[in-house]
Amino acid sequence: MATPDTEDARIWVRILANYREPSHARSLFELVVTLIPFLAIWALAIWCLSFSYLLATGLSVFNGLFLVRLFVIQHDCGHGSFFSSRLLNDWIGRALGVVTVTPYDVWRRTHAVHHASAGNLDKRGMGDVMTLTVSEYQALSRFGQLKYRLYRNPFVLFVLGPSYLFFLENRLPLGLMTAGWRYWVSAMGTNVVLAVVLVTLGYIGGLAAIFLVFVPTVVVAASIGVWLFYVQHQFEETCWDHDPDWQLHDAALHGSSHYILPGILRWFSANIGAHHVHHLQSRVPFYRLSEILRDHPKLDQAQRLTIRESISCVKLQLWDDQNRRLISFSDAKMV
Numbered sequence: 001m002a003t004p005d006t007e008d009a010r011i012w013v014r015i016l017a018n019y020r021e022p023s024h025a026r027s028l029f030e031l032v033v034t035l036i037p038f039l040a041i042w043a044l045a046i047w048c049l050s051f052s053y054l055l056a057t058g059l060s061v062f063n064g065l066f067l068v069r070l071f072v073i074q075h076d077c078g079h080g081s082f083f084s085s086r087l088l089n090d091w092i093g094r095a096l097g098v099v100t101v102t103p104y105d106v107w108r109r110t111h112a113v114h115h116a117s118a119g120n121l122d123k124r125g126m127g128d129v130m131t132l133t134v135s136e137y138q139a140l141s142r143f144g145q146l147k148y149r150l151y152r153n154p155f156v157l158f159v160l161g162p163s164y165l166f167f168l169e170n171r172l173p174l175g176l177m178t179a180g181w182r183y184w185v186s187a188m189g190t191n192v193v194l195a196v197v198l199v200t201l202g203y204i205g206g207l208a209a210i211f212l213v214f215v216p217t218v219v220v221a222a223s224i225g226v227w228l229f230y231v232q233h234q235f236e237e238t239c240w241d242h243d244p245d246w247q248l249h250d251a252a253l254h255g256s257s258h259y260i261l262p263g264i265l266r267w268f269s270a271n272i273g274a275h276h277v278h279h280l281q282s283r284v285p286f287y288r289l290s291e292i293l294r295d296h297p298k299l300d301q302a303q304r305l306t307i308r309e310s311i312s313c314v315k316l317q318l319w320d321d322q323n324r325r326l327i328s329f330s331d332a333k334m335v
Contacts, residue, residue: 009249009280012299016281019288020081026287027082030270031073031092038066038099045213046205053212060213064220065268071100071225072270072286078108079282094186098193101166101218105186106173115282118233119251121319122243126175129157129230131240133319134332149329152317157230162222224269231310232257232275236325237303252279257305266290276303 041063048056076082077093090104097104114127124131132140132148140148150156171191173183201209239255241247259273266273271289277299278289293300305313316326 009247009253012253012280013249015296016277016284016292019292020281020283020285022082022084022285022288024083027285030287034066034069034073038063038070041066042213042217046201046209049205049208049212053208056208057212057216060216061220063217064224067100067217067221068224068228069268069270070096071102071221072272074100074102074104074107075111075272076270076286078104078111081283081285094190097186097190098197100221101190101194102170103173103183103186103190106170106176106183109176109179109183115252115279116248118279119238119240119255120243120246121240122246129234131234131317131319131326133321134327135321137318137332149317154314157314158223158227162226163219165226166218166222228259228269228272231259231305231313232272234316234326235305235310235313236316236327238326240319240324249280252276253302255279256303258300258303259310260304260306 041059045056045059045063048059073082074093074096077089077096080086080089082092083089093108094104097107110127117123117126118128121133130148130151137145137148171187173179173187176183198210198214201214205213233256235257237254238257239251241251253276256276256279257273258276261269261273270286272278272286274289274293277292278284278286284292313326315328317329318327318332319325320327320332
């Protein structure tokens with residue numbers, strides 16, 4: 001069969017379904033080689049507190065990379081792609097949710113909304129980075145424009161915002177407050193177990209174990225995670241449409257980037273940079289995404305975004321409906 005063009009999103013969905021089957025042995029291996037080093041580095045950092053706060057904090061910062069990888073594994077569990085058993089996916093995901101400070105069932109629901117509505121201008125607001133169109137921004141009051149500019153400020157988006165999201169917002173099932181008891185159980189259950197973990201850390205290493213080991217790891221992982229999520233959808237040639245013109249698979253392929261990272265960063269980010277493939281077929285386990293890119297060069301070449309190019313994405317804040325691209329505040333003045 002001829003390989004379809006990258007425009008044939010629905011055909012790609014059928015092709016990628018052939019890669020959905022996970023290997024339990026491989027999944028278990030990926031979990032072990034991530035979780036064991038993560039816990040070992042935490043233990044080493046706590047031990048280092050007895051003679052060097054600086055070294056302990058440095059180890060904790062580095063451990064943020066392993067926490068990013070654990071979050072992606074939790075993410076795959078949420079999609080039902082890490083193990084073939086839904087029960088196993090869910091309970092591994094819930095356990096990792098304590099480590100990642102993220103209530104699993106709450107996150108799984110909001111992330112499903114993201115996948116079902118990414119790139120839909122009429123369904124913004126849950127599981128995404130708030131993005132206004134040029135006309136919406138121009139219609140705001142000066143105070144409203146100031147608030148939006150503040151929200152899109154890089155320091156807020158990638159430093160303050162992630163810490164707020166993981167330490168505070170995740171403590172309640174926001175957006176799902178009236179959606180059912182399951183989300184309250186997920187949030188409160190995660191909070192209770194997390195409190196036990198923090199008390200245990202405090203007992204072992206005092207407040208330093210919490211503020212110089214636990215907190216730096218989560219802050220670094222949260223900021224990296226938000227940055228990855230940002231560049232996966234906030235790039236100049238992304239794809240946004242209103243409901244009548246929005247198509248799920250087209251938005252998945254053309255509205256998600258292929259973030260080109262060095263090998264070591266691909267490992268720590270668990271191949272999540274192949275985000276266009278992930279959105280096309282979310283049931284593919286992360287360790288098979290590279291297999292897809294190798295087998296299908298057209299997907300490998302689609303939506304490529306280098307690290308250098310991704311830096312410039314920070315200045316893109318508004319969707320230009322007329323020219324169908326993300327633009328900066330300064331560019332919006334000329335529209």
